[in-house]
Structures are given as C-alpha cells and as structure tokens.
Amino acid sequence: MTVYFYTTRDTTAYQPNIMLIKAIQNAGALLHSNLVGVSYALEFPKGLDAVVVLGDPESQEASYVVALAIARRKPILYLLTKGELVPPDIQKISETHELKKVFKFSYFTLDTASKIIGEFIDQFVYHTDTYEIKFTLRLNTELERYLKWKSKRMKVDKATLVRRLIEEFRGHDEQYKG
Structure with missing residues (x-):
C-alpha cells in the first residue's frame, strides 16, 4: 500500500507531521510526501493507494492536492488539528454526496492521529466497511x-x-x- 502525505507546514519539526508520518508507517504503508527527507516527491507516485492531507485554513495548495486526488479517484483523508476552521472549498467537497465514497474529513489531536489513520485505511483502502x-x-x-x-x-x-x-x-x- 502506498500513501502520499501532503502537509501545508512542510517541516519535519512540526509535531503533527511527525505523529501522522508514524501513524501511516505503523499502518504498514509505503510513504511518499512533500516533506524533504521523507521519500520526497512533488508528484503522486505510480501505484498510489491513498492521499492524506494535513490542511491549513489559510492554504489553497491543499485544495489543489485534494482536487488532483479526486480526479485520479484516490481515497483522500483531509485532516485539520482540532479547533481550526474548515476551508470553504473543503467544506463543499465534504458535503458532496458523490465524493463521500473517496473523501473523509476529520479533526485530530496527537492522541487520535493513529486511530483516525487506521480507520481511514481500513475503510477506504481495505474496504472493511463492506x-x-x-x-x-x-x-x-x-x-x-x-x-x-x-x-x-x-x-x-x-x-x-x-x-x-x-x-x-x-x-x-x-x-x-x-
């Protein structure tokens, strides 16, 4: 399983980045990311199974990554740290009935990161809900x-x-x- 992790805060010193990377790796995924030093890739790799985006209310780039993943029909997990505002374009995507099959939005804390990643992979990549x-x-x-x-x-x-x-x-x- 190959997961692309996109973060708007592209530094490995940012604690949520570290927690999400560990959670993705603990789920057994091969990780690619826009973070330098973590299987750095600006484009989606071949054989991509899912996309995890750590968003930011101010960033438009995350919305472009989500749109690209939707166009390629890849499951997307869009994460915001608890208390942040949801960007309007992401709000519209999360409310679209057709996209609920490939798009999941969630708030997370450092304690809930691995549980949310695990549930996403189970539901969207391994299709355990069926x-x-x-x-x-x-x-x-x-x-x-x-x-x-x-x-x-x-x-x-x-x-x-x-x-x-x-x-x-x-x-x-x-x-x-x-």
Whole structure:
C-alpha cells in the first residue's frame, strides 16, 4: 500500500507531521510526501493507494492536492488539528454526496492521529466497511497469543489484522485472477 502525505507546514519539526508520518508507517504503508527527507516527491507516485492531507485554513495548495486526488479517484483523508476552521472549498467537497465514497474529513489531536489513520485505511483502502461474510478461524493457543500481541502493537482489532494479511497475500499472488 502506498500513501502520499501532503502537509501545508512542510517541516519535519512540526509535531503533527511527525505523529501522522508514524501513524501511516505503523499502518504498514509505503510513504511518499512533500516533506524533504521523507521519500520526497512533488508528484503522486505510480501505484498510489491513498492521499492524506494535513490542511491549513489559510492554504489553497491543499485544495489543489485534494482536487488532483479526486480526479485520479484516490481515497483522500483531509485532516485539520482540532479547533481550526474548515476551508470553504473543503467544506463543499465534504458535503458532496458523490465524493463521500473517496473523501473523509476529520479533526485530530496527537492522541487520535493513529486511530483516525487506521480507520481511514481500513475503510477506504481495505474496504472493511463492506465485509459481510463471517468466517470462523480455529487457532491453537500460541497462534492466538501472537495474533493478540500483534494486533495490540498495531492498534487494530484481530479481525482487521487478519483481513490486512489476507489482502496483502492476495495482492502479491500472481496466480490469482479474481
């Protein structure tokens, strides 16, 4: 999974940038960004799966990045730190019914950053909101302990972790034609 992180405050010293980068990397994503020193790229890379934008009420550039991602039909997470005003153009995009399938807007704090990133990736990249089939998985005690430990470290529930692993295997399986 490849995620492009765009920030209007293009310095690695800015604490929200650091938290969001860590959250994206902890979700297992390959990260590209407009930040110098973090897989620097001004253009979207090939094979891009999602775009995360740390916006600013004053910046128009973030709106252009969102528009480009919409044009390329990539899922977008637009973030503002709690208490900031939503730019009018982003407000209009978030209210558009057709774009709700690819666009998510959220306020965040340093404590909620990783949860919001994880939920976005699950919902828009892995499409966990459409999972409807129940499956019983029988494990021995050792595997169950490992699954519990790993899911706790990644801050996701066990079912989501198993889904991610299966999605990853499916993506690398050249014989599968589904």
